[in-house]
Amino acid sequence: MVTIEEFKNLAGSFPESSEEVHFEKGSFRVRKKIFATLDEKKRQVVVKLSEIDQSVFCAFDGTVFYPVKGAWGKKGWTVIELQNVKRDMLMDAIKASYCLVAPKSLSVKIQ
Template identity: 35%
Template sequence: MRPQDVRALALMLPEVVEGAHMGNADFRVGGRIFATLWTEEDRAVLRLAPEHQAMLVESGPDLFSPVPGAWGRRGWTNLDLPDADEEALRGALLAAWRTTAPAALVAAQEPA
């Protein structure tokens, strides 16, 4: 996947806005960052629940890795874009969005 794919897919999620964080594009919902795009490094950094992070790292160690240090222990996860397919990217972005979005917004998106 390419950085423009991350941007397009992230902005398709409800109430997402693009911003900037430390010189990198980021994607926010409810004023909180759920994904950051590191274009020069061909990676995205996603805010996941630690247990979801562990599952993704175990199932796709070539794609996913915890961010070093305390941020990674809190669930922030690298996604290697060149090796990712659309399904992996979509799933990871949606998980990050759900982790970060206000509960009422997440609930409103669930099927009845």
């Protein structure tokens, strides 16, 4: 289980990441592009993954990682259940999302 504060610290640890409000949820961005959102009430995080990364994470455990319903899910947006995810797996997913969204000059700094 990962707490809300742990998630915020992880997402905020990437170069140039910022936290902003997005439709009454928290969003984490790099140069104005969202790489993760946080729904504190539901204790869910949504990250943007490549199709391959999404399939790998969802195959690992479909109760922890699963595509967002509808078209957004088909574009790689993936729900993560904070109460069920292990910290290492969450960090891997956030990192994959950040690297997908961030400019190459920033993403190479964390690989």
